[in-house]
Amino acid sequence: MKTRHIIPAALFASALLSTLLCPGAHGQSFPSGKPSQSTAKLEAVQYLYPEQVTLPAGKTSPVALHFRIEPGFHINSHAPKDDFFIPTVFSIPADAGVKLETASYPPGADFVLPADPDTKLSVYTGNFTIQARLTAEPGDHLVNAKLRYQACDRTACMPPKTITVPIDIVGK
Amino acid sequence: MRGARSIRLKRNSFVLFVTLFVLAVFAWAGWANYEYRKQAAEKVLAAASHAQLIAAGSSDDGMPPSPLLGKPAPEFALQDLTGKKVSLSSYKGKALLINFWATWCGPCKLETPWIVQLRDQYAAQGFEVIGIDSEGDDLPDSDKPGLAKQKTAVADFVQQEHMQYPVLLGGDNLAQPYGGLEAMPTSFYVDRKGTVVAAQMGISSKDDMEAKIRKIVGAGQ
Numbered sequence: 001m002k003t004r005h006i007i008p009a010a011l012f013a014s015a016l017l018s019t020l021l022c023p024g025a026h027g028q029s030f031p032s033g034k035p036s037q038s039t040a041k042l043e044a045v046q047y048l049y050p051e052q053v054t055l056p057a058g059k060t061s062p063v064a065l066h067f068r069i070e071p072g073f074h075i076n077s078h079a080p081k082d083d084f085f086i087p088t089v090f091s092i093p094a095d096a097g098v099k100l101e102t103a104s105y106p107p108g109a110d111f112v113l114p115a116d117p118d119t120k121l122s123v124y125t126g127n128f129t130i131q132a133r134l135t136a137e138p139g140d141h142l143v144n145a146k147l148r149y150q151a152c153d154r155t156a157c158m159p160p161k162t163i164t165v166p167i168d169i170v171g172k
Numbered sequence: 173m174r175g176a177r178s179i180r181l182k183r184n185s186f187v188l189f190v191t192l193f194v195l196a197v198f199a200w201a202g203w204a205n206y207e208y209r210k211q212a213a214e215k216v217l218a219a220a221s222h223a224q225l226i227a228a229g230s231s232d233d234g235m236p237p238s239p240l241l242g243k244p245a246p247e248f249a250l251q252d253l254t255g256k257k258v259s260l261s262s263y264k265g266k267a268l269l270i271n272f273w274a275t276w277c278g279p280c281k282l283e284t285p286w287i288v289q290l291r292d293q294y295a296a297q298g299f300e301v302i303g304i305d306s307e308g309d310d311l312p313d314s315d316k317p318g319l320a321k322q323k324t325a326v327a328d329f330v331q332q333e334h335m336q337y338p339v340l341l342g343g344d345n346l347a348q349p350y351g352g353l354e355a356m357p358t359s360f361y362v363d364r365k366g367t368v369v370a371a372q373m374g375i376s377s378k379d380d381m382e383a384k385i386r387k388i389v390g391a392g393q
Contacts, residue, residue, distance in 0.1 A: 084325060084328075113278060115279070115282055116282045121278060150276050152277075152279070155279055156358075157280070158354065159310070160308075161310060
């Protein structure tokens with residue numbers, strides 16, 4: 001290819017590439033400063049990472065799953081002290097191509113409501129990690145795992161919620 | 173001839189190298205821009221959603237007042253634990269506390285004994301309480317054990333907390349007319365004329381509840 005042909009081709013290619021890699025300017029839209037109500041209501045607990053893991057196929061392997069709770073809120077631990085309270089539970093659907101063998105939850109921290117200093121609750125606040133042991137079938141599995149929790153602040157509680165925890169799990 | 177070709181080859185190689193370098197810079201700049209915008213958007217979303225999630229509040233503590241204040245309490249007819257239908261209209265002329273609660277709600281469990289005591293204390297003055305269970309659960313219909321456990325939990329809670337006042341089921345159906353019911357407990361204080369005089373989302377204190385009850389017991393007389 002002649003040099004004079006290379007330069008325009010390169011400029012065209014670079015312009016195309018930068019366009020594709022700059023979704024903020026063209027393709028994918030980002031949330032504006034004022035998120036929708038429904039989006040905001042989903043945020044009491046957020047899944048942080050990993051987004052993708054590679055595991056030896058057929059062999060049970062540990063995976064640490066990291067979550068974040070919004071400041072000012074707490075959720076019940078996996079073992080709340082009151083039978084009426086809803087525990088935090090991680091699960092994976094049966095047909096996901098990945099089996100959840102065990103999930104090990106962190107111990108809850110003692111928490112006291114200002115209006116009831118005598119009662120200690122077992123909760124998670126801030127960041128917490130669930131240690132899962134997974135067995136993946138060979139192949140690439142986009143797993144929509146679930147985390148069920150129930151969040152409160154110091155005076156009120158929100159209804160229990162089940163959020164999707166998307167993880168791309170590759171069994172090799 | 174061979175020399176000229178060699179020079180042309182070198183020049184082409186140089187141009188190709190420069191082109192690839194430019195492409196790499198563009199790609200890096202595009203990716204960096206994408207990451208920057210993504211992080212900025214996440215920060216904005218996190219800040220905004222935190223503000224949205226502050227659930228507790230009442231009409232008199234700086235939070236937005238309930239849209240029902242000063243308006244007639246929306247009518248309803250729900251079943252109690254025995255299956256009997258109870259309607260709001262049957263409480264005409266009473267000073268009424270409509271208390272939305274849920275079994276999984278710690279603050280609800282905390283304020284329920286206060287409500288039981290205050291009801292006994294002010295019953296002679298025409299004060300009554302309606303407790304409305306509002307589980308707001310996202311259990312799918314297929315989760316039969318989960319739903320059965322929930323129903324049992326309501327009855328157990330009522331018994332354990334000695335709730336002698338009417339407790340109705342299906343409060344989730346009233347979320348829209350009662351302003352969303354986004355957090356529990358949520359209470360509405362209704363005067364004898366049926367007007368919502370005060371509202372409270374989240375727990376306050378027994379004294380605060382009593383002050384509001386005094387207001388509705390005295391109002392409209």
